Amino acid sequence: MKRTVREFQKAKGQRLVYVTAYDYPTARLAEEAGVDAILVGDSLGMVVLGYESTVPVTLEEMLHHTKAARRGAPRTFLVADLPYLSYATLEHALQSAKRLIKEGGADAVKLEGGKEVVEVVKGLVRAGVPVLGHVGLTPQTASILGGFRLQGKDLDSARRILEDALALEEAGVFGVVLELVPAPLARLVTERLSVHTIGIGAGPFTDAQVLVFHDLVGLFEGFKPRFVKRYLEAAPLFRQALARYAEEVRSGLFPGEEHSFEMAEEVLQRLYEEDR
Numbered sequence: 001m002k003r004t005v006r007e008f009q010k011a012k013g014q015r016l017v018y019v020t021a022y023d024y025p026t027a028r029l030a031e032e033a034g035v036d037a038i039l040v041g042d043s044l045g046m047v048v049l050g051y052e053s054t055v056p057v058t059l060e061e062m063l064h065h066t067k068a069a070r071r072g073a074p075r076t077f078l079v080a081d082l083p084y085l086s087y088a089t090l091e092h093a094l095q096s097a098k099r100l101i102k103e104g105g106a107d108a109v110k111l112e113g114g115k116e117v118v119e120v121v122k123g124l125v126r127a128g129v130p131v132l133g134h135v136g137l138t139p140q141t142a143s144i145l146g147g148f149r150l151q152g153k154d155l156d157s158a159r160r161i162l163e164d165a166l167a168l169e170e171a172g173v174f175g176v177v178l179e180l181v182p183a184p185l186a187r188l189v190t191e192r193l194s195v196h197t198i199g200i201g202a203g204p205f206t207d208a209q210v211l212v213f214h215d216l217v218g219l220f221e222g223f224k225p226r227f228v229k230r231y232l233e234a235a236p237l238f239r240q241a242l243a244r245y246a247e248e249v250r251s252g253l254f255p256g257e258e259h260s261f262e263m264a265e266e267v268l269q270r271l272y273e274e275d276r
């Protein structure tokens, strides 16, 4: 049965499982595997659309993929990312969230940032939109943070991440993603928050974990962050299958009799006669 926002909000220490999914078959597999929540992350820009970052991802693209994922996983709690610059003002954020939830079928939205997004979070929550926060490495603004690198190593930045997470909680988020931060900092933030934390590259002490599907099954070969565990090496298997298909078409081995359809002999005869 689909979990509720309330269940997630208070899911401290439960080791919940989030995974990204961006399309019907993947979301369906995730639901069949029994994950607790699906994230239609804007990481889709990099792993399925081939962009170099998440910045170019549009609301229309998020909507398209959210709808597909929802069709694949009708019974799983589904969070959709608000893409870059779709929540710069409260008005814009409300419009964007409305579309992802009403048209896309999402149960909640996620946005990146700390204190600077607090007013937007409050407005969304006041309007009844469940919001997930995201601090630490925030890919939409990774260039300001010096690229895809560990955040919160020194006192100032660690303090900022803790304060940002607390400010988001105060603003009404039902959980906070902690991306690419040291495990002891993630532990401290998790202890200090009463809402659940979801870690990615944040060690084992968060209340939930999230991984990008294409990373965990080895479909994205662009780069492999150290925090990713590959449960499958899918890309070489796909490549082999495609190469075999091409070879069999070229050699005449495919399609075989078992992949072809017959027709009645007399119908065929008539056709040949008419064609003369």
Ligand code: KIV
Binding pocket: 020, 039, 040, 041, 042, 043, 044, 081, 134, 177, 179, 200, 210, 212
């Ligand atoms: O876009 C995404 O997939 C994310 C996760 C990495 C948390 O934000």
